[in-house]
Amino acid sequence: xxxxxxxxxxxxxxxxxxxxxxxIEKYQQMLGEGSPAxxxxxxxxxxxxxxxxxxxxxxxRCDLGLGPGKVAGAYARLPRYFxxxxxxxxxxxxxxSCMTExxxxxxxxxxxxxxxxxxxPAEMEYLVAYIVGQSRGHKMAVPNSHPKERAAxxxxxxxxxxxxxxxxxxxxxxxxxxxxxIRMQDLPVLSEREGAQKAYTTWPAYRVSNSxxxxxxxxxxxxxxxxxxxxxxxASEATIALTHFMAVTANGAPYRGPGTKR
Amino acid sequence: MSGPMKMRATLAAGYTDVxxxxxHPMTTAQSNQPLHFIQSVTVKQNGxxxxxxxxxxxxxxxxxxxxxxxxxxxxxxxxxxxxxxKGESNKIEASVA
Numbered sequence: 213x214x215x216x217x218x219x220x221x222x223x224x225x226x227x228x229x230x231x232x233x234x235x236i237e238k239y240q241q242m243l244g245e246g247s248p249a250x251x252x253x254x255x256x257x258x259x260x261x262x263x264x265x266x267x268x269x270x271x272x273r274c275d276l277g278l279g280p281g282k283v284a285g286a287y288a289r290l291p292r293y294f295x296x297x298x299x300x301x302x303x304x305x306x307x308x309s310c311m312t313e314x315x316x317x318x319x320x321x322x323x324x325x326x327x328x329x330x331x332x333p334a335e336m337e338y339l340v341a342y343i344v345g346q347s348r349g350h351k352m353a354v355p356n357s358h359p360k361e362r363a364a365x366x367x368x369x370x371x372x373x374x375x376x377x378x379x380x381x382x383x384x385x386x387x388x389x390x391x392x393x394i395r396m397q398d399l400p401v402l403s404e405r406e407g408a409q410k411a412y413t414t415w416p417a418y419r420v421s422n423s424x425x426x427x428x429x430x431x432x433x434x435x436x437x438x439x440x441x442x443x444x445x446x447a448s449e450a451t452i453a454l455t456h457f458m459a460v461t462a463n464g465a466p467y468r469g470p471g472t473k474r
Numbered sequence: 475m476s477g478p479m480k481m482r483a484t485l486a487a488g489y490t491d492v493x494x495x496x497x498h499p500m501t502t503a504q505s506n507q508p509l510h511f512i513q514s515v516t517v518k519q520n521g522x523x524x525x526x527x528x529x530x531x532x533x534x535x536x537x538x539x540x541x542x543x544x545x546x547x548x549x550x551x552x553x554x555x556x557x558x559x560k561g562e563s564n565k566i567e568a569s570v571a
Binding site: 245246247248250251254255330331420423 | 480495496497499534536538
């Protein structure tokens, strides 16, 4: 009798899980078809071309890795090593370098408000939306051959699996097992190719629930908040390394962002 | 000042698919801020009004509208405009592709 009851219970549950997954995918597809992220792209392009700072210069000569002013496809090849700063930089930290070098702004001023809110998004969020949108359809090809790039990859991997904080969590605590989800969001295994290709390529993203475009730096920052860690510094070596590790793992897949999330 | 709008109009079999994005706070009565929301949306096809819609606070911030217009031809001018309760407005025009 007990066996029968458990059988009867197990079957509809499995079917429900399948249906739920399909419905979630359908919902995400509908969200993606008309994404307000495009409005951020439009405003980001305006800011990219707008003369600002003491030098009254725009960011149009900014070198995102493919040469000054080359934006198309640049994000699909970031983070990478930059000779002028002698560092591995992600998009956000590279933008700060361009703001200080080209526009003459202080690093403090350039980073004083990197995460905005629904009423007033941040300059960084607009710029990021524009730049990543210019890599839509480009295959992820993040370089990992320079010694500093390889070091960042190894550090990022270590950070990903490093357990700490009041809950003894690591990134892998949530993103280390297949077929897990929180509410409507799948939790991809970001340390493996399939999961990284599926998820990394849809960030940064517009979040419908709070009407904001969220950058990768924000995504990592908020993961640490959820894990009850101290807040990481904006564009710190550790967050860039973690981004580099995930980006390299996602190599080969077409970039599909900026994405749209629930 | 109103933020940008974006629109795409494409011809399909016997109808025109329109998708339009608007930047608007769409503040509701439930927030502590003053009410601020789009009240009417007008769609014109080659200058002729084809849709006059009244919308409410129930619509999300930065709304996306997609709809189909009967018929249409490549090059038709589609214009979408909105007017909010403060009298602010914005519009965008695109050709059917």
